[in-house]
Amino acid sequence: MTPGRDGIVIALGAIPNTGKTTLFNRLTGSSQSTGNWPGVSIERKSGHFTLGEYPIELVDLPGAYSLSPVTEEERVVRDFFLRTPPDLVLNVLDARNLYRGLGLTLQLAMSGLPMVVAVNMIDEARRQGAEPDLEILSSHLGVPAVAVSARTGEGIPELKQALYRLIRNPVQARPPHIACPAVLEEAVKALSREIERTAPDSRFQPNFLAMRLLEEKGASVPPPAPALRQAARSWGERVEQATGQPLPILCAGCRFNAARGLALEATRRSPPLPDRLSERLDRILLHRWLGLPLFLLVMLLLFQGIYGLGTPLQAWLGHWFDDGGAWLRLQPALTALPGWARSFLLDGIWQGVGVVASFFPVIALFFVFMSLIEDSGYMARAAFLMDRLMHRLGLDGKAFISLLLGYGCNVPAVMGTRILSSRHSRVLTMLLIPFSLCSARLQVFVFLSGILFGAALAPWILFGLYLGSFAAILVMGLLLRPWQQVLGEPEPFIMEIPPYRLPTLRSIALRTGQELKDFLYRAATLIVAGVILVWILTHFPTGVAPASAESWAGRLGQTLAPLFHPIGIQWQETVALLFGFIAKEIVIGALAVIYGGADLQRQIATHITPLQGLGFMVFTLLYTPCIATLAAIRAESRSWRITGLGLLLGLVSAWLASLLLYRAGLLLGFS
Amino acid sequence: MTESDLFLPGSICILHSLGDDRQVARRLAQMGILPGSRLRIVRAAPLGGTLEVASDQGELFALRREEMAGLDCRLVAAPLTSPAIRPGQTCTVLSLEGGRAFRQRMTEKSLRPGSRIRIGEPGTHGLLVSDAATGATIALGRGEAARIIVGLTPGGTPE
Numbered sequence: 001m002t003p004g005r006d007g008i009v010i011a012l013g014a015i016p017n018t019g020k021t022t023l024f025n026r027l028t029g030s031s032q033s034t035g036n037w038p039g040v041s042i043e044r045k046s047g048h049f050t051l052g053e054y055p056i057e058l059v060d061l062p063g064a065y066s067l068s069p070v071t072e073e074e075r076v077v078r079d080f081f082l083r084t085p086p087d088l089v090l091n092v093l094d095a096r097n098l099y100r101g102l103g104l105t106l107q108l109a110m111s112g113l114p115m116v117v118a119v120n121m122i123d124e125a126r127r128q129g130a131e132p133d134l135e136i137l138s139s140h141l142g143v144p145a146v147a148v149s150a151r152t153g154e155g156i157p158e159l160k161q162a163l164y165r166l167i168r169n170p171v172q173a174r175p176p177h178i179a180c181p182a183v184l185e186e187a188v189k190a191l192s193r194e195i196e197r198t199a200p201d202s203r204f205q206p207n208f209l210a211m212r213l214l215e216e217k218g219a220s221v222p223p224p225a226p227a228l229r230q231a232a233r234s235w236g237e238r239v240e241q242a243t244g245q246p247l248p249i250l251c252a253g254c255r256f257n258a259a260r261g262l263a264l265e266a267t268r269r270s271p272p273l274p275d276r277l278s279e280r281l282d283r284i285l286l287h288r289w290l291g292l293p294l295f296l297l298v299m300l301l302l303f304q305g306i307y308g309l310g311t312p313l314q315a316w317l318g319h320w321f322d323d324g325g326a327w328l329r330l331q332p333a334l335t336a337l338p339g340w341a342r343s344f345l346l347d348g349i350w351q352g353v354g355v356v357a358s359f360f361p362v363i364a365l366f367f368v369f370m371s372l373i374e375d376s377g378y379m380a381r382a383a384f385l386m387d388r389l390m391h392r393l394g395l396d397g398k399a400f401i402s403l404l405l406g407y408g409c410n411v412p413a414v415m416g417t418r419i420l421s422s423r424h425s426r427v428l429t430m431l432l433i434p435f436s437l438c439s440a441r442l443q444v445f446v447f448l449s450g451i452l453f454g455a456a457l458a459p460w461i462l463f464g465l466y467l468g469s470f471a472a473i474l475v476m477g478l479l480l481r482p483w484q485q486v487l488g489e490p491e492p493f494i495m496e497i498p499p500y501r502l503p504t505l506r507s508i509a510l511r512t513g514q515e516l517k518d519f520l521y522r523a524a525t526l527i528v529a530g531v532i533l534v535w536i537l538t539h540f541p542t543g544v545a546p547a548s549a550e551s552w553a554g555r556l557g558q559t560l561a562p563l564f565h566p567i568g569i570q571w572q573e574t575v576a577l578l579f580g581f582i583a584k585e586i587v588i589g590a591l592a593v594i595y596g597g598a599d600l601q602r603q604i605a606t607h608i609t610p611l612q613g614l615g616f617m618v619f620t621l622l623y624t625p626c627i628a629t630l631a632a633i634r635a636e637s638r639s640w641r642i643t644g645l646g647l648l649l650g651l652v653s654a655w656l657a658s659l660l661l662y663r664a665g666l667l668l669g670f671s
Numbered sequence: 672m673t674e675s676d677l678f679l680p681g682s683i684c685i686l687h688s689l690g691d692d693r694q695v696a697r698r699l700a701q702m703g704i705l706p707g708s709r710l711r712i713v714r715a716a717p718l719g720g721t722l723e724v725a726s727d728q729g730e731l732f733a734l735r736r737e738e739m740a741g742l743d744c745r746l747v748a749a750p751l752t753s754p755a756i757r758p759g760q761t762c763t764v765l766s767l768e769g770g771r772a773f774r775q776r777m778t779e780k781s782l783r784p785g786s787r788i789r790i791g792e793p794g795t796h797g798l799l800v801s802d803a804a805t806g807a808t809i810a811l812g813r814g815e816a817a818r819i820i821v822g823l824t825p826g827g828t829p830e
């Protein structure tokens with residue numbers, strides 16, 4: 001083989017839960033880069049390593065059960081394979097349950113692309129006394145098979161050897177033959193003759209392409225010639241009529257019949273043993289009465305672990321940046337600058353960087369704990385427990401965890417939507433997360449309700465705001481249900497429940513590091529840009545007092561007054577809300593700057609009535625995700641449309657809710 | 672009784688067809704869950720609505736009740752509390768789904784895998800069955816009955 005521009009391209013393809021990610025990390029170490037697949041929001045991960053003299057690019061494909069797609073992830077995998085066939089395929093099987101994965105393995109092997117099969121989790125299989133016979137596997141599949149443990153590193157040198165040998169000496173693969181009903185075989189034969197005639201130099205086996213055409217009713221990629229598509233359709237109808245089964249199911253049936261036989265022969269035992277430990281744990285963790293309380297306990301620990309540790313660290317970093325800013329302000333190099341330039345550097349750029357940095361602790365802790373939950377296998381259980389509740393909103397159970405964690409901080413929660421299984425759930429969840437009452441908003445509410453309502457009433461106001469936040473999520477979820485086209489198609493909920501496992505430090509560290517890097521690359525620019533925008537609005541035209549009535553922000557506030565007057569918000573608070581776009585907790589500090597004077601508490605008490613204050617708080621709860629959350633939504637959805645929708649939903653619902661509250665309050669005689 | 676009431680924890684069914692060519696059917700087919708597969712309902716989620724299902728090939732997955740009801744999966748075993756089991760029928764105990772204490776208690780009532788029993792009328796607190804050989808009456812609590820799995824003919828009625 002001769003390497004292309006990026007070296008030899010090896011595609012890593014497997015069904016979910018085979019340890020694919022662990023193997024990817026094992027082979028590439030930390031030399032990974034992430035991007036996205038063209039046109040979709042699915043992450044594309046690739047990494048580099050060398051095999052002897054060959055530079056290798058390893059492309060991690062999303063988990064897929066087959067090349068006939070049901071989900072968006074699977075569509076990505078199919079398109080990649082058929083449009084840009086890799087030089088080599090590395091397929092992963094779970095040694096404890098060959099049958100599950102062999103359907104895909106057989107399909108890949110039939111393609112005729114050079115391929116190596118890594119039989120992973122050999123350590124666990126050995127512990128269960130069910131080590132498969134790799135010679136049988138390899139001779140039936142017609143490709144080399146190597147036993148590995150991605151977790152311990154066992155077998156990795158041998159795997160690299162096998163890959164190297166295949167690159168050095170690309171022997172023509174001997175595609176396996178699987179038995180199918182006679183009419184199907186006849187159809188495959190007829191179509192492959194046609195394919196051979198029209199495209200004789202394809203890298204794929206003609207009968208693999210013929211089967212694909214049949215399975216997808218002619219709608220395969222790249223689009224076949226019209227004559228071929230027509231032939232595929234009419235053959236397809238004939239086969240379906242003769243067998244009485246839909247073709248996709250018929251074809252899957254042929255593959256899995258072969259898979260069952262092969263798995264039985266290779267392991268000399270069927271079916272695989274259930275995992276005793278998992279059974280025992282599930283009896284407690286999924287118990288009819290104990291399951292939910294235990295789940296809530298785990299969530300409490302998770303929340304405390306992330307935010308109990310993270311929020312103080314975040315505050316500490318914030319102080320550090322404030323102190324650093326104050327120190328910088330006194331430096332001769334800066335005092336020599338004109339006032340606006342100094343302010344731009346300190347109140348614009350330095351503050352922007354400070355906002356980005358302040359998210360590091362929570363994001364790091366978030367992903368440490370999320371990896372723990374996910375790698376241990378508990379995530380699937382949590383989704384199972386909460387599925388009923390979330391199903392009402394058109395979501396699956398995992399979304400509950402994302403939404404819950406939004407109550408600490410929206411930013412990592414939005415990043416964490418990556419755990420969800422379909423684009424539909426991901427987008428819907430990231431649009432709902434901004435309505436949760438995060439800790440930054442809480443600071444504002446504690447402060448304002450204390451001043452406006454007194455110590456006795458304030459806790460009830462806070463409680464009411466939490467209820468309002470739950471209600472907002474529910475209402476939004478129901479409102480967004482009909483918007484399926486924008487959000488992507490809902491996918492069938494069939495979730496595999498993996499065995500419990502001990503998470504490894506290595507994979508947690510790798511994941512957390514990767515997420516921090518991603519946040520820095522994808523979100524930081526947008527956050528700093530947002531902070532600078534607010535700085536420009538509040539500090540220009542030159543010469544005015546920052547955020548005063550004469551500044552652009554002040555003028556904007558006054559221009560918007562007709563819009564905010566009906567909901568009882570004055571222009572000064574509008575400017576404060578503008579600041580809140582940077583980070584919600586800044587609202588208080590902004591009010592202090594805008595009102596001027598020393599005693600902020602008295603100022604607020606005289607400027608704002610309790611009813612107006614309540615309207616203001618409701619508005620603050622809903623109005624817009626902060627800039628960091630928007631940046632995270634943009635980074636995760638890769639769509640300005642979704643990001644804009646997030647902004648719009650917030651503004652409109654905030655205005656409506658405040659209007660309703662304020663007007664109802666006035667009618668009832670409050671002020 | 673709706674179709675989905677049939678899928679009580681402990682029930683076993685054999686898949687006859689995946690139903691219409693829906694996405695769920697395709698997804699299951701690609702996971703290797705195909706006509707002929709034996710599915711066992713492991714448990715229902717505490718809030719209901721979602722089932723944990725084990726296939727005979729050792730896969731464990733979660734599925735919503737309405738999806739399960741859309742499959743043509745014919746019961747071959749069910750707990751004694753299943754609506755598929757009617758008074759007057761005779762069937763064989765297949766398994767006792769419980770810890771050692773429960774199995775011990777059932778043995779004392781002379782119930783063990785292989786026992787043939789005749790179903791009596793449901794009482795207010797549980798179920799009366801009788802030993803098909805001796806005719807001796809055995810009183811079972813509802814909780815106990817839910818954990819005794821008996822065989823059914825492929826049609827869904829006791830043998």
Ligand SMILES: Nc1nc2c(ncn2[C@@H]2O[C@H](COP(=O)(O)OP(=O)(O)OP(=O)(O)O)[C@@H](O)[C@H]2O)c(=O)[nH]1
Pocket residue numbers: 014015016017018019020021022023063120121122123124148149150151152375376501502503504507
């Ligand atoms: N014992 C053992 N565990 C492994 C091995 N490889 C992976 N695991 C564990 O299997 C679990 C799943 O591994 P992942 O690498 O996330 O699997 P995946 O196939 O990428 O799964 P998805 O991300 O869901 O597609 C993790 O808890 C790993 O620690 C192995 O060789 N032996």
